[in-house]
Amino acid sequence: MQSAPYSTESNLVLRVKDLKKSVVLKTGSSVSAKKEIDLVSGVSFELGQRETLGVVGESGSGKTTLLRALAMIAPPSSGRVELNGNVIFDNGKVQKFRRGQVQMIFQDPDSSLNPTMKVKSIVAEPLVPMKLGKEEVRDRVDHALENVGIGEGLVEKYPTQLSGGQKQRVSIARALAPSPSLLLLDEPTSALDAAVQSQVLNLLRDLQSKLNLAFIFVTHNIFVARYMSNRIAVFYSGQIKELGPAEKVLIEPLHPYTSTLMAAFPIPDPNARNILKSEIIGEAPSIINPPTGCTFHPRCLYVENKCLTEVPELRNIGGDRYTACHFAEEIASGNKSVTRAGPTVEISPTQSKDQISGLP
Numbered sequence: 001m002q003s004a005p006y007s008t009e010s011n012l013v014l015r016v017k018d019l020k021k022s023v024v025l026k027t028g029s030s031v032s033a034k035k036e037i038d039l040v041s042g043v044s045f046e047l048g049q050r051e052t053l054g055v056v057g058e059s060g061s062g063k064t065t066l067l068r069a070l071a072m073i074a075p076p077s078s079g080r081v082e083l084n085g086n087v088i089f090d091n092g093k094v095q096k097f098r099r100g101q102v103q104m105i106f107q108d109p110d111s112s113l114n115p116t117m118k119v120k121s122i123v124a125e126p127l128v129p130m131k132l133g134k135e136e137v138r139d140r141v142d143h144a145l146e147n148v149g150i151g152e153g154l155v156e157k158y159p160t161q162l163s164g165g166q167k168q169r170v171s172i173a174r175a176l177a178p179s180p181s182l183l184l185l186d187e188p189t190s191a192l193d194a195a196v197q198s199q200v201l202n203l204l205r206d207l208q209s210k211l212n213l214a215f216i217f218v219t220h221n222i223f224v225a226r227y228m229s230n231r232i233a234v235f236y237s238g239q240i241k242e243l244g245p246a247e248k249v250l251i252e253p254l255h256p257y258t259s260t261l262m263a264a265f266p267i268p269d270p271n272a273r274n275i276l277k278s279e280i281i282g283e284a285p286s287i288i289n290p291p292t293g294c295t296f297h298p299r300c301l302y303v304e305n306k307c308l309t310e311v312p313e314l315r316n317i318g319g320d321r322y323t324a325c326h327f328a329e330e331i332a333s334g335n336k337s338v339t340r341a342g343p344t345v346e347i348s349p350t351q352s353k354d355q356i357s358g359l360p
């Protein structure tokens, strides 16, 4: 079980303690042939107002499952979730939870916006369960659209009449209408072209500051994660492998998995350590039969016997940095040699800034 890793100084919005999401899969033809599979396990963190936790990791690492669990779309299996000081999930059950408090924004607005509804109806949709008067609904819709820069000329349009950027702005307006305190953003700009992506990212940052929102921002793009996040959680096999301030995690990764992830996205920062980073080897682990001990051990260049049998806890290794590796200190200080041959790549700290395509 991973420990609660972080306490924020700002006003606390979200506290997640030992969250687990599991599913039961049939493993054979008999009725009893079933196995419980953990999609996300032992996840703990806290999040404050105006704070963004970036969540990075490969496909299938549990990032979207975490968001869906926190939105109570597919509630957790166990653990505890507090929102603004109120328990919304505990003892295996959803407690007092108003869906509008937590809103999710999806990657592809084409599939998340109903093509048969006009913009104004789409934005008003999440207000229906709140049973508000007509005037308040109209005010909230107008205000949300104004906040995202969608003018009156578009409110009677259908999604198919909008550009990709306009559609995602409508998605954001719909999320804002019920006045949430937490936005869960699942790759919200990856379907947009670079120039529009930059505009939407800046809009989100402005809205966060203006409305005191907390964000959890899932992305495959390390540069986007760096631009948007205060802290970053690195996900692997449904667990947090590293957690800490975005700059530190990305420029001086502590966990071998973070290093391999970063090898695909060299950070163009003159302060980045010019270390030899390994390219990731092998396949992502099976969720049905995950590796024993450290789930990264089949791919880790530093693996030791201990890693095959003992699960590394997410632990504080100084300051505000947390990692789940038995040998993090030795690896970071250069005092541990690789124990397995693998492909490597030299990372230069002087990459061109042009590599951050689409970002300001």
Ligand code: SF4
Pocket: 255, 256, 257, 294, 295, 296, 297, 300, 301, 302, 303, 304, 307, 312, 324, 325, 326, 327, 328
């Ligand atoms: Fe690698 Fe062992 Fe650390 Fe896991 S615990 S990341 S296998 S060195």
